[in-house]
Amino acid sequence: MVDDVPETASAAILLGALTEDTSPTRARAVSRAALAAARRLAPRATERGGLLVTVQDTGGDFGLDGGDPARAWLGGLAALARTAAREWPLASVRALDCARGGRGPEQIAEVLVTELTVGGATPAVGLRADGSRVVPVPVPAAVVPDVDQSRVGPGSVIVVTGGARGVTAAAMRAMAEEHQPYLALIGRTELVEEPPGLDGATEEADLVRSLASSWGDRADGPPSPAELAAEARRVLAVREIRATLDDLRALGSPVRYLSVDVRDEAAVAAALDEVRRDWGPITGLVHGAGTLADRLLADKTDEQFDRVLDTKVGGLRALLTATEDDPVELLCVFSSVAGCFGNAGQADYAMANEVLDLVASSQRITRPDCLVRSLAWGPWHGGMVGPALAERFERAGVPLIPLGAGATAFTEEVTGSGAATRVVLVAPGTLAAFGVDAAPDEHAAGR
Template sequence: MSKFKPVDTNSVFAVSGGGRGITAECVVQIAHHFRCKFILLGRTSLSGEEPEWARGCFEEAELKKKFAAHLTAQGEKPTPVKVQKGLDALQARREISKTVRRVEEEGGQAVYLSVDITDSQTLKQALDKAQKITGAVTGIIHGAGNLADKLIENKTLADFENVFTTKVRGLINLLECLPPNKLSELVLFSSVAGFFGNAGQADYSMANEVLNKTALLVQKQQPECRVISLNWGPWDGGMVTPALREFYARRGIHVIPVEDGTQRLVDALETDTPGSTLVVVGPPLPEPERALPTAPQTFQLRRRLDPKANPFLVDHRIGGNPVLPAICVIDWVANACEQLFPGYTMYTSINNRVFKGLVFETDEVNDYTLELKEIEREGNDKLVFEATIWSVNEKGKRLYHYGARCDLRRKLPQPPIVEGIKIPQTSVLNGVDLYRDGTLFHGPAFQGVRRVLSVERESMLVECYLPAVSEKTQGQFPVQNFNPYAVDVQLQCMLIWARHFYQAGSLPLSIQHVEQYRTIPFDKVYYAAMQVQTSSEMGLIANVTAFDEHGVVYTRINGAEVTISQRLNSLFVPAELAGTTGATN
């Protein structure tokens, strides 16, 4: 593995936005560790002497008084806006001068240039002039950025250009003036807003994601260059105001202390071998609380289901025909609700009923409508919707397929702990055999039963492990907060139990209650414990809980009902005979 050239006293960084704020703090820390040189780029002009009225004065209130008096003496009206603007310009000059002094005190060298990085011609001229003093630039740190936080419907073109151009055009111009093939380092200050998205920051998120993609491209084209795109969370300072800091604290979002963030950058520059190009430093930003409309809400969401666009259906065949799993309907409703109400997550799905399941006898594409009617709310913390899925038949009449009730929460409860269950080391049935002998008909996208650890009249315990299902295979039913593929495995307990005690196949009729506390992950062992509520040779009602190795619950299903019949045996064709997707490919 190739090693990067180390940062040392001969290194020269061109730093956009480097004179002030968090980027300046990073520059000072780099100077402390490496004693290198910097060309600091910013829009603030340092030309001329500090005005006489400001000399020797550092208190903000006193500065405002003196500047207001100065404006009055000049015959101008000292409006609050004009006074604040003049004070901001003065403070910016002072901060930049202080940054240059601090760099020199740490053993480095800094040259400040007042230049607009979105103007390629003036940027090139300025860099050429500065490099006669510092020597050739060996690295770029792109830290410049602007904000114009508004909901997207309120943003103007000027807002967008102010935010997007500084980040993106600024980077393009820097790379044109300082080609990557001549650089040892390219450090981009991106944001978790770009990596995860953030309400009110569509332009800022887009710009930062362009930085991420550019970093990946440059790293691929120039493997000898150390390329890092740091997706920073909110810093303690910078653009985080006291009010915003309090907002984050209420939601458990920790701001990055300046000393920790700057050290993180130094550590990245000290690494001499390739690592992750994209580095996320912080959690997703919280959704802001929005006032809900006063009146109950109703939605009709049309979806065109294409069997070919949903390869997982091939892994869920009954009688040779692909059938939409009932659990995927819960996923359909949950994802729709969560997209309509960002910041909310499905907690429970109640009274899930199958009226006429979706069976795909051909590859014909059909339209379906998900209708949502708000039936309950508790402030901004809870929303409940009645959901129905229907289509229109050849006679123009509605044909109802599924019904459910979806309970959304802003914050999910803490997951409970399963008590009193011991995990046996031995097993009574092997999962591979169950998929081969027709007990279970599922293909790879749903083959997560690894071992049946115990099976009794009143209960059953199963060890599960579902390899990751590719996004292509998931199609129109992607895993978001709810993993329908892993939860379907959880319910396969009931089919195993019915075959074991009645030598018969079984199919779901309804699920009374699904509680979701955490997403069941792919590629990780979990357990499903089933408790029988009632049973006969005609049907089974049971509760099934999925939990991890510590007993912490993922999903709890209560009142799941299946019909049992030996006539279903002929419909359960083993997946290897029916043909499968190769779901993990």
């Protein structure tokens, strides 16, 4: 075993997620190291092929039963493998979930060697502690309305990250229209007044021109194009947030906006204390915050990984820690199909969303009275999908989820019942829901 993958290597088996240290901090370090190893392997794997095997212990079924909540934070490596398989068509890539189950290193090593030598080419395989072998497969899962125990109503206090802009805002409008809960929206943008003279500018290009004219005589010199573009985007973001707040109030929901970086646990805890003081205990969480930093594995940086993973995974951790003593009846996280299937250029995003899926499954066990949903969305028509990315999806034949249809699907899910926590939503028109199950696989005998 080595700590680092040499740049000359053509094969790597990543064992870091078998660690006995299950803390979220350790899990983050394991995921970061795994991505760094894949980055070093990427140039040769892209050109000549090779081998990448990720190994984790999340119960031997990729965390589907949620039976070991502490290990859920280690679940991102499978999504790294799925993404690598898409970026390296010449390589052999596999993801294994091997439950340790009290077995020693020698026994685990024997199980892994057996799987790698006679287990075939199945991309993802779970190896349970009892010797059984399972393969995760998507299965249809109908939405069943929960008519007797709605978790959302006029008295509910729902905390929402990323809910003031984009697709999460559309979902909140649908929730407010139907249920009128109290909504506390958390976002990083500060609601400061925009510079004067911009009322007639509604597009980024118009704002840049107006700002260039009004800022031309600054004492410290004219602004750079990058500064102008950043200020224009900030102005548009503030306008969008204010419009969302106005819409939610008009639909009957008391609403407040808290300018907080969801990655800052102390700041999140303080903000939620403020919500409790004014509105009472928190009864629901919707974690929609996210960011992209798309690059192929060979070009992915640690800084990009940190930003993407900490927003999704660190943000969820902050919310769960801050609400341990609240009567939370609804937990909904906005995940992505990138985690379920991998997506070229989005290794960090896929890993983050896969962790969200596993943590959601574990929360169903630790919070038995809470309705838990992890919505693995396909691409929406809006939000982080800008014109360039939308065009790329169109060329690839991937339809976008219309805002209205996605928002309706969200409300149906958070008022539904049933045990499934992982859902894939595909657009348009035929918004289909799939749970993810672990089917027994008899391919390898004697295990």
